[in-house]
Amino acid sequence: MHRDDPLTARAFVTRHRVALVVIALFLLVGAIELTAGRPPICPCGRISLWQGAAQSPETSQQVADWYSFSHIIHGFLFYGAAHLLLRGSPGLRAWAPAAAVLVEGGWELLENSPLIIDRYREATVAVGYSGDSILNSLCDIGWMAFGFGVAGRLPARATIALAIGFELMTLAVIRDNLTLNIVMLVWPIDAIRTWQGG
Known part of the structure; x- marks a missing residue:
């Protein structure tokens, strides 16, 4: 396709609009x-690139920690949802990254509200969690x-394998992962809480 082709120009403009919306959402x-x-x-x-101690007061305060892997998996899931739901709509699919940022941003606002902070304190081992x-x-x-x-760049099987690997790795290292986080927020299980506090 030639650079001055209308379809290419339209895709270029759409990509820039999506980027502006993503920046505005951030x-x-x-x-x-x-x-x-x-x-x-x-x-x-202080600002650190990595916080490796899961029970540190600096967890959820720095650029990355063990829970960053859960957010990467969110991206895998959002991409999968967009791929399935917007399969025949290339125009809408171009806006999927902005929609994913909107959803993740909404979760971040909810996660840092008193409602969810208190829920983490009550239902999980994150007793001193302050957001x-x-x-x-x-x-x-x-x-x-x-x-x-x-x-978007890996085959689906590789993405699924990577997500499972991240879940198993964080389970082994910090006794927590995205799956357990959801379980403990929605339906806390005392045996899991005891094991996590281990």
């Missing part, structure tokens, strides 16, 4: 969290977007 989530009183960075006063820093929250959205992009 800024909106950050602004809402700032208005809600979320700390911009870790209350410890994410804005830095961590926006990076979580970024990790989801990374997962979405990876899923």
Whole structure:
């Protein structure tokens, strides 16, 4: 296809519009969290690329931690949903990354609301959990977007294998993963809580 072909030009414009919407959504989530009183960075006063201790007060405060793998899996799932639901709609499918950022941003706002923070404290081993820093929250959205992009480039089987690998790895290392996180938020099981507190 030639560069000045109308279809190519339209795709180029759409990609740029999607990118602008994604940036606007990032800024909106950050602004809402700032208005809600979320700390911009870790209350410890430093920024780290990686926080490897799951029970550290710096978990959910830095650029990445063990829970970043769950957000990457969110991206895999959102890509899979877009692929299945928008199969015959290339115009709508072009907006799937923005829709994924919108959903993940909505989850980040909900996750950092008193409702979910209190639920984590009651139902999981995260007794002292106080929510994410804005830095961590926006990076979580970024990790989801990374997962979405990876899923778009890998065969479905490879993406599924990677998701299972991430789940098993975090289960082995921190006794938690996306699956257990959902279970413990929706239907807490005392035996799992005891094992996780192990």
